[in-house]
Amino acid sequence: MSTIKKVVLAYSGGLDTSAIVPWLKENYGCEVVAFVADVGQGAEELAGVEEKAIASGASECHIVDLKEEMVANYIYPTLKTGSIYEGTYLLGTSMARPIIAKAQVEVARKVGADALSHGCTGKGNDQVRFESCFAALAPDLKVIAPWREWDLSSRESLLDYLAERNIPCAASATKIYSRDANAWHISHEGGELEDPWCQPSDQVWTWTNSPEQAPNEPELVSISVEKGEIVAVNGEQLSPYQCLVKLNELAAPHGVGRVDIVENRLVGMKSRGCYETPGGTVMMAALQAIDELVLDKASRKWKETLGGEFAHLVYDGRWFTPLKDSILAAAEAFAEFASGEVVLKMYKGQVVAVQKKSPNSLYSEDFATFGADDVYDQSHAEGFIRLFSLSSRIAALKK
Incomplete structure (x- = not known):
């Protein structure tokens, strides 16, 4: 352990990482540099975080603003693939991890560290996501995962550990939920959610209104899409991050984006989580609407396959891999046609x-109309159907 001289810790200011700072110093005899990723978790979470890090024993604290880059270079590319994990989860935690890991490595290089550390538990997905990214970006740096090493096993033991060292911490033993927030979403786990039979209480949700509390009048929002990317909201040209912020503001009051799921973690167990993704849900609905217009049947089928594969790739923490580059290249080919305008109605939890x-729409009212037309001879369908069902006809004749 004494070979480690300086470690960069992914620091949040919460209970776990507040305890990790002194633990690293005591057990590795090393200098600890705190790294804080601003991924849009909000000013409240970031308030005083540098002072907390120093008070915990960190030699310095680097706060890195990643909001614009995360949305433009990680969330938007994932949206182009149409990825939804297990049919419901919009990958809010998963998409943030590779950019956080990348920035952490960059800080480590900047300060001359020889190790990286994180506060992920041994039961979760994040340990795999972070360490897979570290392996791809900085295989020479040692990774320290205190939750897999120390004998602190509960919230109470962590609080006692800090109290013994007179390290201030705002956390308490009565915290019910484990939450993770960024510009895209907020997740909730723990408390009554550990029982899938328990309905989430009102105190679970922190961002969106319930459908019952939502306005009684629907609201329309217009979204402009260029090559698979949302570029304007209600006619206002905005950066990717600002588009997301605007849509969050519009959709959250209407209760849009709530999901309550039991998902398969990468490490093998199932976990129950509640997620709030208001703006992201509107973005996904808008892009799906454009795809309906511009992609033919075979293309949509293939894109669904790509989206399913990419959802698992992101969830499993394999961002910095050739497979990611390959799938995104395929998604970019489809995105070339994905331009247009969508108006969406937000009402009582639905969008x-x-x-x-779209200028690239394949829909033709001339062909699709139920009225009289001069472009489609319905009698031609007979030969198509006979050929399409030919194998079934032959099989039946053999019996």
Whole structure:
């Protein structure tokens, strides 16, 4: 352990990482540099975080603003693939991890550290995500995961550990939920959520209104899409991050983006989580509406396959891999056609695309109409059906 001289810790200011700072110093005899990623978790979470880090024993604290880069270079590319994990989860925690790990490595290089550390537990997905990214970006740096090493096993033991060292911490033993927030979403685990039979109480949700509390009047929002990227909200041109912020503000009051799921963790166990992704849910609905117009049947089927594969890739922490580059290249090919305008209705927890148009639309009213037309001879369908069902006909004749 004495070979480690300086470690960069992914620091949040919460209970776990506050205890990790002194633990690293005591057990590794090393200097600890705190690294804080600003991924849009909010000013409240970041308030005083540098002072907390220094008070915990860190020699310095680096706060890195990653909001714009995260949305533009990690969330938008994932959106282009249409990725939804296990049909419901919009990958809010998963998409943030590779950019945080990348920035942590950059800080480590900057300060001359020889190790990296994180506060992920041995039961979760994040340890795999962080360490897989570290392996791809900095295989020479040692990784220290205190939760897999120390004998502190509970919230109470962590609080006692800090109290013994007179290290201030705002946490208490009565905290019920474990939460993770960024510009895209907020997740909630623990408390009554550990029993899938328990309905989430109102205190679980912190961002969105319940459908019952939502306005009684629907609200329309217009979204402009260029090559698979949302570029404007209600006619206002905005950066990717600002588009997300604006849509969060519009969708959260309507209760859009709540999900309550039991998911398969990478480490093998199932976990129950509640997620709030208001703006992201609207973004996904808008992009799906454009795809309906511009992608033919075979292309949509293939994109669904790509989206499913990419969802697992992101969830499993394999961002810095050739497979990621390959899938994104395929998604970019489809995104070339994904431009247009979508109007969506937000109402009582739901968002529905009610108007959509694209210069690349394959929809033709002339062909699709139920009225009289001069472009489609319905009698031609007979030969198509006979050929399409030919194998079934032959099989039946053999019996």
